[in-house]
Amino acid sequence: MGEHTDYNAGLCLPIALPQRTYAAVRLRADRRLRMRSLQSSRQYELDLDDVRAGNPAGWGGYAAGVLWALQDAGHQVSGLDLMLDSRVPLGAGLSSSAALECSVAAAVSDLLDLGLLGDDHARATLAGICVNAENTIAQAPTGGMDQSAALRCQIGHALLLDCRDGSIAQVPFDLSAHGLSLLIMDTRVEHALDDGQYAQRRDSCEKAARQLGLPSLREVAFEDLDTTLERLSDNVIRARARHIVSEIERVRKTVALLLAGRVHEVGSLFNASHASMRDGFEISCAELDLAVEAATTHGALGARMTGGGFGGSAIALVPAESAAEVTSAVIHAFADKGFGRPDCFEVAAGGPARRES
Secondary structure (H helix, E strand, O other), X not given: OOOXXXXXXXXXXXXXXXXXXXXXXXXXXXXXXXXXXXXXXXXXXXXHHHOEOOEXXXXXXXHHHHHHHHHHOOOOOOOEXXXXXXXXXXXXXXXXXXXXXXXXXXXXXXXXXXXXXXOHHHHHHHHHHHHHHHHHHOOOXXXXXXXXXXXXXXXXXXXXXXXXXXXXXXXXXXXXXHOEEEEEEEOOOOOOOOOOHHHHHHHHHHHXXXXXXXXXXXXXXXXXXXXXXXXXXXXXXXXXXXXXXXXXXXXXXXXXXXXXXXXXXXXXXXXXXHHHHHHOOOOOOHHHHHHHHHHHHOOOOEEEEEOOOOOOEXXXXXXXXXXXXXXXXXXXXXXXXXXXXXXXXXXXXXXXXXXXX
16 A cells, blocks of 8 residues: 555555565676576676666666666675576566666675665665666656565565655564455556656646645645645646545555454455546556456455556455455456456565575
């Protein structure tokens, strides 16, 4: 919960997927970068001094950007040979770019003994470095939720992240203990962060805050939302601001329900979140809406799109015994509409980036 709230200094509540992105790294004595991925035919070889905004393009910008951002933060880095292998679905709105960045950053910190994995404070610093890489080199104007999830989440917990001060709390999220499951529904409609739509939504939010004379939309009290929105200049900006403020409130309500053990009631908040992203923030698409509708019609307690939007995945909170039925319903609904077959799979809350021996 908490979509697009991170760059509005808001609250968000991600989990880390158990799926991993692996980075095999060998340091070099020179400043040459050689980068390969088992998921792409595109290969890169360039000098570290040539890394800049927009160069290299494609997935290489996320990886090379980490080296640039570590250097920008004052760390001494060298060139490297890099091989990536990812189990995180690409372009699915499941933070594959952040997983790539954080796997490379963790590996380089480990090999160079930078100490950026030692405790949560260090991991928060490393997450910020990865955000700088994505914003500056890959030129995707995202917030920091994805990188924080990849580096700071704990197994069996959701991460309550306050994007105003960077503080966190670990919130129990063991769905199996409540007879529930979290179902990912990857529509296979490729989602991108650098196509301009994401930036437009961010610009609208920043414009709303400026018109209200506030540092961010986080400062808008949910109780005063309707009267506050009347001060904005047009209906589009009002709709964008309404989503952000109401989504922050949904994060608060979700956390309260989880802490009270009332996990089944979170489903209604999923539904409200999706409606807000579909109608107010306008970042859904036909395939995402269909996945949500099919899931909720066939037994899910609630469902919502996840990620930056315009494709990617939706998630559904389902009774564990109903996961197969919901999956079948979604697949059949897509077939009936002539859409490509979605990829549905269950996940549990995973842990942070680490070295695997």
